[in-house]
Amino acid sequence: MYEKDGEQYFVFDSHLHFWDASPANWVKGQEEYAKGWIECFHAYMGLGPAETHWTLEHFQKYSVEDFGSDVFEKGHVDQAVFQSTYLKDWYTEGFNDIEHNAALLDEFSGKLRVNGRWDPRDGEAGLQQLEADHAKYGIQGVKLYTAEWKGASRGWKLTDPEAVPFLEKCVELGIKNIHVHKGPTIWPLDKDAFDVSDIDHVATDFQELNFIVEHVGLPRIEDFCFMATQEPNVYAGLAVVVGGLMHARPRFFAKVMGELLFWVGEDKMLFGSDYAIWEPKWQVEGLVDWDYPAGDEFSDYPRWTTAAKKKVLGLNAAKLYAVDVPHELRLPSENGTPGARDDAQLVEGAT
């Protein structure tokens, strides 16, 4: 919980990792990719405030104690969900697979949950693994990397026929939250890798599921927004938006937030720190303090009200993951008109 100026914010971090990218975990013959991947992530850390940067060595492998301290003690996070990232072609034990992640569940009991994954290219064995992961960990969501390499394949799409049984299995098991990462190197290489049109299709076909587009489709925000505005079950995962832009490119951050609030809306945006790329502390505090810069160019965007902050920082994700939020941290009228109180303040401020 984070408290500022008499307001209390429930914080749900919908996107964070506990990885091991140290050289000991690099697959023989794939060192170049394993090294390149983590160094690329480390460069992104450079977009945050200088005092939050880590050494590459620390970034490659951090401890359980670091995690607990950075996230729950200093980071204001009440609840978090691990997004499992396998990348087993590059990392022997996986970058952060479900078993590795689940080992921390007992340590942070009641605060942490883990999401699984699937890959349509695994076929029947993958479906069985998904069932087993669900039975063992009670997963409520999965993280999908459509760009993940597998043998000769450089990626896949949600609209591939092979993906349908997996989406159906999610519906059957009640795994409702489908987090999708869009990233480079999807096969074939001559197409744009960040294309979100496959999500458009499956969101319509599987309305029982929630599709959280991580990183809001960056760097194709426009395609994401035009799609999300039409699909009630598509959500914006703010990981990278906050960490990558709020400090490094504040004017772009303001416009991106304004556009997301306009097209997607404050009810469908989810905070995610993307720890350990960036620590949650400065992001949570920054979001609560943040407002548009002065200037006409920001005047027609929806306002960043206290209610909006509370929803985006935690209440929206709490709903998706059925977390019981302490009564005092909910909005004054959860079932009524959430914006009413802030609107009243705005009117007072204007007079």
Added chain:
Amino acid sequence: MNLEDRVLAALDTVYDPELDEPITALGFIGACTVSPRGEVAVRLRLPTPQCAPNFAYLMAADARAAVLSVAQVTRVSIVLEDHYTGAEINAALARGGDFAEAFPGETEGSLDALRELFQRKALVARQARVCQALLGAGVTPDAIAALRVADLAPGPDATRCVELRGELGLPQGADDAALVAGDGSPLSAEDLPTWLRRARLVSLSLETNGGLCRSLLHVRYGCPDQQEVAA
């Protein structure tokens, strides 16, 4: 102009197809050397080792073609540095091969469709900036819809709009409409507000992407963090 200046001027005409900005302004030219015999060596550097190979290839190939077109240039070597597909791309470029040859079996044809997709985005983004500036100057939507290409105040956005329309095969004559929809038809005053709302987002998307690229290039190479022109 001496040869080196002419080579640099040629590189100024090479755009990052995804960002619609010159690769020189983006800081992607790590080094450019010109020998007295007209041999040119260009080193390209990108914001991350995993930047999309398709765009990386286009920039490298376009840079090669641009430099080769300069009079007195006898030989060109373009090397993409520190990239996970650098070896494949550099080998294909050195052989004068195309993208499909650089990645056998991993493509389904040329990069023309990809380039066109982003030329269309770029045109929308540039027109949004032109339109925004006109509205800011007090020009009414009716007057904007009536504007011809020849009426546009000269500037980088207006010039680039005409270039892009030419590349896309859209009408671009002096008497053609100043602002057009994706199919080349003129935008009406009624369509303008809705069109602009969407077009502004396309513009922001490209600019934000460019901002991230500049920030990452700065982190990676320690070069000065060049602020974007827009925003």
